[in-house]
Amino acid sequence: MPRFVARPPPAMLLVLLGTTMLVLGLGAEGAPGEWPRAEEVAGSRPNVLVLFADDLGYGDLSVNGHPTILTPALDRLAASGVRFTQWYSGFHVCSPSRASMMTGRLPVRVGTAGASWTGGVFNSDSVGGLPENETTVADLLRAQGYRTKAVGKWHLGQQPKFLPTAHGFDEYYGIPYSDDMGSSAWDRYTSRDRPALPLVSSQADGTVTVLEQPTNLNLLSSRYVNESIKFMKSGSAKEAVGDDSQHGAPWFLYVAFNHVHVPNFASQDFCNTSIRGRFGDAIQELDDAVGAIVSAIPSPDDTIIFFTSDNGPWLVKRISGGSAGVFRDGKETTWEGGVREPGIIAWPGKIRGGRISHQVVATYDIFATAVALAGGTLPDDRVIDGKDLSPVLFGSHRGNAALPTNAVHPCIFIYKGTPGLGCPTDHPNCPGLWATRCGAYKLHRVTSNTTFGSRPNQGVFHDPPLIYNVEQDPGESYPLDPASAEYKAQRASIEAAMSAHEATLRPVPNQMASGLNPDLRVCCDRSKNCICNPENFEVFVCSPVGDV
């Protein structure tokens, strides 16, 4: 088990801040030495704001090159901080990815890597959820005196025992799963055979209230913004700890937008505002919400902001799904398009802005970074996969050292599902771990494809494995020749890393294999068939839903 190093020595800083960071001159710049170093910031207990989008592709932001979507607020956020271009989500679909962000651990360690060897998510009727014995970033930050709140999509179990308020959050407000997992005005389903989409709130004492069912998606974005601002401005509800008690308690706010998952809902203010169509309307409403929340932060100089999404664009939804930009394929696959995400970290006055980083990082690093900044201690009784990114974020060093981009993560392990389950009879080897990136190279044991609108197949087994240099060939177009020395060397070292990694896995209950039970669904009133707000089926819908 790796020993967590919260405060790397100065020598490490010099190495980490090399050629992969360049000043673009877009943001405020200080003279070298003006910016605090990692060891000066560790334990300083800033507020932590995590802004989390749904099904957003790497290529969907204008700052990442999208030709017809405008995301001015996210572009500004990127310009004010560090924009990461080699940021990996924890998984290629929602629930596992979110579990890894919350726990700092790969989904396979948490029992949330899917009900089969090819992956999966929680449903509106799931029996399982994020296990009670997992420690979340909210648990650790609350232990450091933080006020904590989750707003938005949860998708780690809809039962009260799995909700955010059972996992370290003082309060929760949102839709507990995906916005296409229940009927609404935007997504009625002919038979209304799924429960109406609920909006709930819950408290740490276990109280859960269904606020609306179905909820009015036109109001959702502004409600999330209002709940977020209300929380940020509500001041200290508990005794502050540590040496900065004069500040009042810091806060941790996790805002998980339902945008830009299908259906591409958008309120009247955003309907038909984007030439990208309904998907563009939705992302522009997301962007506006991000801007509203960021601009309302009461003490921006004391607040670190993270922005990313759970997984790549859902290309299966064709024009209603997003774009991975240069990357191959999208959600539901282990190609780069499935797991490569926009990633932005900003903290005015503490993190030098206007930077692009090529460092290989992951969504689960939010866990370790936030805990280090909060002065907390990581659990030492389990494997934590996330790394503290402070050495990448802080300090002012430039320099031209040939820094490998795998300084933080020597390897990234990319699972498609849970190993050992349901192997098809025509193949003896069901790895679960389909792909691994070490350094610039990525090895694929198995691939599946969704591009051009087809559903993903069950996997194409590659023997010998495919290997790409994804820094030189980010589109995974040109596999190395298996006869080449480069291929042989990379295969040997990556397969060794995979074996070493797989040896760290321990059997855990598979939360997604524990089945469905309609009795467990969120329901305002069973006598009303879980429909307490039928008027919300009649609210404004921007345009015909088409092929979503």
Place this chain on the structure above:
Amino acid sequence: MPRFVARPPPAMLLVLLGTTMLVLGLGAEGAPGEWPRAEEVAGSRPNVLVLFADDLGYGDLSVNGHPTILTPALDRLAASGVRFTQWYSGFHVCSPSRASMMTGRLPVRVGTAGASWTGGVFNSDSVGGLPENETTVADLLRAQGYRTKAVGKWHLGQQPKFLPTAHGFDEYYGIPYSDDMGSSAWDRYTSRDRPALPLVSSQADGTVTVLEQPTNLNLLSSRYVNESIKFMKSGSAKEAVGDDSQHGAPWFLYVAFNHVHVPNFASQDFCNTSIRGRFGDAIQELDDAVGAIVSAIPSPDDTIIFFTSDNGPWLVKRISGGSAGVFRDGKETTWEGGVREPGIIAWPGKIRGGRISHQVVATYDIFATAVALAGGTLPDDRVIDGKDLSPVLFGSHRGNAALPTNAVHPCIFIYKGTPGLGCPTDHPNCPGLWATRCGAYKLHRVTSNTTFGSRPNQGVFHDPPLIYNVEQDPGESYPLDPASAEYKAQRASIEAAMSAHEATLRPVPNQMASGLNPDLRVCCDRSKNCICNPENFEVFVCSPVGDV
């Protein structure tokens, strides 16, 4: 023939500056009204700097989202001005694209659309070139009293009668064609059967000097920078005209880099500086050169800067070619990847910076825009396809009007070659005009593919034609259903526009069909087999050339 309007009325300005421009807050911003309007700037005779890359894809800049290439100078230039995301080159390969930029006319009107119905370029031995009766932007700016210079790749005919100095430039310094069209240390060819790559200079009096043959590509970028700076700083060589003679003569500098065409040469300073590999080294040397030239402009407040490239990435070269980002395919095709280019226009103090524009514009608009700013008059005896972009560039209006992105160009006509030539016997219809975009929709009569490293085929004919909404589906992945009303309406209107456009064509001599003649090649000394600098075959080469 369209009547050119150099100074649109104020009402047009209000319409043009609508939702397609948003402030990102990255650059300096003034209060509304602080920025000059188009009619205040027209005829003000700024210096004009055109920076032109070779084979650069839309996705190759970090500001356009490339994950492993850093282009800080171009990113800064974009942040200081307007970054266009729907910018079309005049053609999918070098020579025709450059001809359209120089003349403001589609290549087919100039006789440079290829020796066949599928396109082509000039060679090192070409008989043809940019016709003497064409009027270039340099001709028109020189007539307005500008000093003019071309630096870099020309590729519009290597004979003295076709060089820049025969087309309005006072001076020329550069390689007269592509850097893979002659042998060098970076690209020797086993037999050295092509002439060694020459570096030439020429003067308006017809003097042509071969400076080096082969040239030392390691020095090329710094030589281009030095030539550019020397010219910008050299002051007035001729009498200034007009009402601002106190400024001295303004200048027009066209810098056409040989980067990032294969071979991906880069000097020792840039060798192995990019994790993108040799292509990344080359683009980072290009970016550095751009930064050096821009930062050396003697009077930046009096200088408008244009940056773009001739055509999309050469995917045939696999990892040695660039990236079109989200766009489909690349160079040699009429998919968006072949013709969609990075486009940046900046002018400190005159053009409000930090903007992204979705307006559909084209490289040949540089011609009309520069002439309008110089106070010149467009030729009225021929069709000019370029439009003055001033209404898009100047003024401070924001607003939320639903501006169609085709306000400048209702349609973009995308040729693959010269109509009527060499039709394959298995198809009766050889259009030359393969694709046309009108508004958000693009119709393909014929397509060809190069993706994943294969050579382009001879064309797949589509009957009925393919139609995509390229604003909602920039990757051209989801064609409209031919049975849909949307398809039928778009097909009717686009085909009507194509017919109207085709009616404006007039037969002209096909410059690329006039053949090759080795006696016309650039040669320092025939007795030395055109090799006067054999030592340059032995200079530093960054790494083995591999698959270029």
